Amino acid sequence: MELAYRVGVIGDLETVIGFGLAGVADLHVRRSREENLAALRKMVESGRVGIIFVTAGVAEELEPEIERLRERPLPIIVTIPDSRGTAPKVDELERIIRRTLGAKIVVGEE
Amino acid sequence: MAMPTAASQTRIDLINLRKKLSLAQRGKDLLQEKMDALAIEFFNMARGVSRLRREAMKKLAEAHASLSACLGLKGTIETMQSVRETKKDFEIEISSRIVMGVEVPQVTVMAGERSVAESGYGIYTTGPITDRVAGEFREALRLLCELAGLESSLRMIARELERTRRRVNALEHVTIPETKVKIKMIEMKLDEIERDNFVRLKGMKTLRERRG
Numbered sequence: 001m002e003l004a005y006r007v008g009v010i011g012d013l014e015t016v017i018g019f020g021l022a023g024v025a026d027l028h029v030r031r032s033r034e035e036n037l038a039a040l041r042k043m044v045e046s047g048r049v050g051i052i053f054v055t056a057g058v059a060e061e062l063e064p065e066i067e068r069l070r071e072r073p074l075p076i077i078v079t080i081p082d083s084r085g086t087a088p089k090v091d092e093l094e095r096i097i098r099r100t101l102g103a104k105i106v107v108g109e110e
Numbered sequence: 111m112a113m114p115t116a117a118s119q120t121r122i123d124l125i126n127l128r129k130k131l132s133l134a135q136r137g138k139d140l141l142q143e144k145m146d147a148l149a150i151e152f153f154n155m156a157r158g159v160s161r162l163r164r165e166a167m168k169k170l171a172e173a174h175a176s177l178s179a180c181l182g183l184k185g186t187i188e189t190m191q192s193v194r195e196t197k198k199d200f201e202i203e204i205s206s207r208i209v210m211g212v213e214v215p216q217v218t219v220m221a222g223e224r225s226v227a228e229s230g231y232g233i234y235t236t237g238p239i240t241d242r243v244a245g246e247f248r249e250a251l252r253l254l255c256e257l258a259g260l261e262s263s264l265r266m267i268a269r270e271l272e273r274t275r276r277r278v279n280a281l282e283h284v285t286i287p288e289t290k291v292k293i294k295m296i297e298m299k300l301d302e303i304e305r306d307n308f309v310r311l312k313g314m315k316t317l318r319e320r321r322g
Contacts, residue, residue, distance in 0.1 A: 003203070003204065004201045004202070004203055004220065005201065005202050005203070005204055006198075006200070006201060006202075007200055007201075007202060007251070007255065013186075014174065014177055014178070014181070015174075016193075017177065017181070017186075017189055017190060017193050018173055018174065018177045018243060018247040019247055019251060020193035020194075020196060021189075021192065021193055021196055021229075021231070021240065021243055021244040021247055022200060022244055022247035022248040022250075022251050023196060023197060023198055023199045023200035023224065023229075023244075023248065024198065024200050024251065025198035025200070027193075050202055050204045050217070051202065051217070051254075051255055051258045053254060053258075070265065073206075073213075073215060073262075073266075074204065074215070076215065076217075076258045076259065076261070076262040078254065078257065078258045078261060080167075080170065080254065081167065081170065081171075083174050083177070083178075085171060085174070087167075092261060093156060093159050093160055093163065093261070093264070096156075096264060096265055096268050097156060097268075099268065099272075100152065100268040100271055100272055
């Protein structure tokens with residue numbers, strides 16, 4: 001699997017504008033939960049989107065669907081803070097470590 | 111725990127079970143080694159993710175700060191129009207590589223620096239601030255894509271680690287002790303038969319001596 005993919009963004013207006021100016025093709029400004037879900041599914045089903053960035057608020061709403069999609073190798077879904085800097089409640093890295101080792105371990109830098 | 115039936119308590123079963131036990135033990139040792147190697151890989155990767163995430167978040171926050179200035183200066187509607195005009199050229203390449211027998215994605219960002227002339231948006235609704243925002247978001251995006259690949263790899267290594275641990279546990283706590291119990295039972299049974307035989311032979315010997 002060596003292919004060119006696009007990148008998708010689902011989030012608040014500012015986030016979408018910012019990434020739009022950076023040249024991202026698949027954009028969706030968050031609206032109702034159903035519309036966000038539909039937008040996410042459409043990006044996944046297109047098969048052209050390799051990475052989808054989802055802001056924290058939307059990610060929380062669509063949590064079960066995102067968890068399910070993470071079972072697949074592609075697309076990769078990453079949560080990012082929104083324009084107000086609202087970060088995801090649970091740090092993704094911390095969650096992976098906790099689930100794997102059954103303990104909270106702080107990974108420092110070397 | 112499953113008991114071997116009376117019919118299966120033969121010498122050949124004992125040999126088979128002993129083979130199974132040594133195989134299980136060897137398998138367990140190998141898996142344990144794999145688990146250790148995976149754990150080392152996992153922690154190295156986790157450190158990388160942590161560093162990259164911090165860096166990407168910093169860049170993203172900076173980009174957002176510039177954006178809010180841009181929206182104030184140029185107007186939201188105008189900037190949205192610029193977004194529509196922007197050339198959507200940001201593409202990535204995803205290939206896979208193998209880390210410790212696990213296939214993980216590798217993300218390569220193909221879009222590099224972009225000059226203002228290439229951006230595609232018109233000059234009436236934009237200004238230097240727009241260019242700055244676009245550049246900063248592009249930089250943040252590049253880091254975020256790298257992060258995405260690494261985070262996904264980490265998740266896959268974690269999954270493999272979990273799977274390996276489950277297999278080690280199954281061998282260590284189920285297969286190996288169960289097999290040991292079975293071997294013990296057959297050995298006892300065979301010893302019992304042996305003793306039976308011995309006593310019978312002794313009895314026959316005494317019988318014959320008395321008659322003879």
